[in-house]
Amino acid sequence: MEQKRYNSLFWKISLVFFLLLAMVGVAHVYISFHSSREYLEEVNQRLNHDTAKNIIDNSTPFYNGQVIKPALDEMFHHVMAINPNLEVYLVDPKGKIIAWFPPEKKLTLQKISIDPIKLFIADQNKTLIKGDDPLNPETQKVFSAHPLTMNNMLYAYIYVVLNGEKKQATSDTLFASYLWQISYRTMAITLIFTFVIGLLIIRTITKNYSKILQVMQRFREGDLHARIDLDSINSEKQLATMFNEMADILTTNIDKLKEVENLRRELIANVSHDLRTPIAIIRGYLETLQMKEDTITVEDRKRYIDIVSQSTVKLEKLVNELFELSKLEANQIRPQKEPFIISELVNDISSKYQIIAIDKKIKIETYLSKELAPVLADISLIERVIQNLLDNALKFTPEGGTISIITEKCVNNTVKITISDTGIGIPEKDRERIFARYYRANNYTDLKNSTGLGLAIAKKILDLHDSTLELISAEEKGSSFIFKLKCN
Numbered sequence: 001m002e003q004k005r006y007n008s009l010f011w012k013i014s015l016v017f018f019l020l021l022a023m024v025g026v027a028h029v030y031i032s033f034h035s036s037r038e039y040l041e042e043v044n045q046r047l048n049h050d051t052a053k054n055i056i057d058n059s060t061p062f063y064n065g066q067v068i069k070p071a072l073d074e075m076f077h078h079v080m081a082i083n084p085n086l087e088v089y090l091v092d093p094k095g096k097i098i099a100w101f102p103p104e105k106k107l108t109l110q111k112i113s114i115d116p117i118k119l120f121i122a123d124q125n126k127t128l129i130k131g132d133d134p135l136n137p138e139t140q141k142v143f144s145a146h147p148l149t150m151n152n153m154l155y156a157y158i159y160v161v162l163n164g165e166k167k168q169a170t171s172d173t174l175f176a177s178y179l180w181q182i183s184y185r186t187m188a189i190t191l192i193f194t195f196v197i198g199l200l201i202i203r204t205i206t207k208n209y210s211k212i213l214q215v216m217q218r219f220r221e222g223d224l225h226a227r228i229d230l231d232s233i234n235s236e237k238q239l240a241t242m243f244n245e246m247a248d249i250l251t252t253n254i255d256k257l258k259e260v261e262n263l264r265r266e267l268i269a270n271v272s273h274d275l276r277t278p279i280a281i282i283r284g285y286l287e288t289l290q291m292k293e294d295t296i297t298v299e300d301r302k303r304y305i306d307i308v309s310q311s312t313v314k315l316e317k318l319v320n321e322l323f324e325l326s327k328l329e330a331n332q333i334r335p336q337k338e339p340f341i342i343s344e345l346v347n348d349i350s351s352k353y354q355i356i357a358i359d360k361k362i363k364i365e366t367y368l369s370k371e372l373a374p375v376l377a378d379i380s381l382i383e384r385v386i387q388n389l390l391d392n393a394l395k396f397t398p399e400g401g402t403i404s405i406i407t408e409k410c411v412n413n414t415v416k417i418t419i420s421d422t423g424i425g426i427p428e429k430d431r432e433r434i435f436a437r438y439y440r441a442n443n444y445t446d447l448k449n450s451t452g453l454g455l456a457i458a459k460k461i462l463d464l465h466d467s468t469l470e471l472i473s474a475e476e477k478g479s480s481f482i483f484k485l486k487c488n
Contacts, residue, residue, distance in 0.1 A: 092157075117143075117159060335378035368407050374488040415484065
């Protein structure tokens with residue numbers, strides 16, 4: 001539990017934040033050190049800008065182009081009296097060092113760059129300019145310089161390094177100590193204060209993420225109803241909303257998979273049962289015909305063959321409707337929509353069913369509107385819907401009953417088709433299951449050729465046409481099935 005806590009998002013971000021603060025602190029000290037040194041050097045150069053000029057004003061070590069040794073020694077003595085930490089160089093116009101002070105110092109460079117000297121002399125703004133250090137060629141130091149001229153002729157330059165080795169060492173030691181004291185106090189306080197404030201901010205931010213992660217963990221462990229409370233989330237609401245939507249989609253898909261699995265089991269159970277019955281009948285009568293081949297009468301033989309034939313028809317119809325419904329549910333059937341007059345289709349289908357209705361002593365009536373606009377649908381699939389509804393009506397309508405087919409003109413861009421019967425009606429407790437697979441009314445026995453799939457197929461076809469199949473029914477009075485199709 002302790003290991004998990006330290007591996008949490010909060011502690012990871014806190015560690016990264018601390019490292020960043022430490023890096024910023026080091027960078028701040030480094031930048032402050034160099035910026036302060038640059039500032040001090042610029043101040044030093046400005047304050048001592050005329051040092052070289054003052055040296056020349058008090059002595060002239062040249063005469064007729066030759067160095068006057070006593071005058072040079074007097075100049076160096078004067079410099080030592082003014083500031084013993086200065087390093088003074090006598091440089092010819094090409095940068096070669098002629099003489100220097102203190103003389104005990106060992107030169108590393110015999111010649112220095114003359115460009116910074118010329119830039120210093122020409123500069124009026126007294127900006128920071130650094131030149132070569134003859135004692136250390138790897139560094140640049142602030143200096144003061146002035147030309148040494150006689151009779152308008154340039155003889156040399158006085159080049160004064162303001163931060164000599166001794167002064168530089170002492171300055172660096174004091175400056176580093178001073179900066180360390182400031183850094184130790186101010187940076188420590190700043191880092192601690194910033195880190196504490198940062199921890200509070202990080203805690204506030206990661207608190208919401210912790211809630212989200214907890215809900216995700218619950219969802220992963222099987223709690224499919226786990227959702228993030230959006231009222232308790234602020235800036236992370238978009239992430240929470242996305243998770244909730246994703247969880248809803250996954251839950252819906254899981255429910256659909258469960259439903260498909262239940263349908264599969266139901267299908268297997270029903271198919272095995274429904275196939276077993278006609279197959280058993282066919283097999284039984286065929287075995288009887290084989291066993292009694294020499295003794296069976298002509299009438300019995302004909303009756304047995306008729307029963308086998310009826311069972312074969314029922315078996316074929318069941319298999320065909322199972323394949324049809326499976327294709328519809330797997331979305332393998334795509335409606336090929338085209339405009340057609342629905343009244344003409346209804347008239348053709350009702351004409352074909354008149355013979356069956358007359359045999360059952362049932363009357364089929366059609367009430368077809370003459371002002372119908374063409375509908376946009378798959379004509380073969382809609383024909384299947386009407387046939388299934390008529391088959392269903394014929395099964396449940398007793399002798400002397402009536403089946404009505406009504407088409408109504410286009411209202412709200414749809415044509416309404418109603419198929420009604422005066423049959424037994426559907427009990428209220430069964431109406432929710434009327435469109436399920438293998439539904440059969442328990443109070444009617446004339447179902448020897450029924451597969452229980454007709455209404456399920458009709459509803460699925462209408463789903464593909466963005467339509468619904470509605471039911472209005474009353475027991476012992478009949479039922480009405482209503483659907484609508486879009487006008488072209």
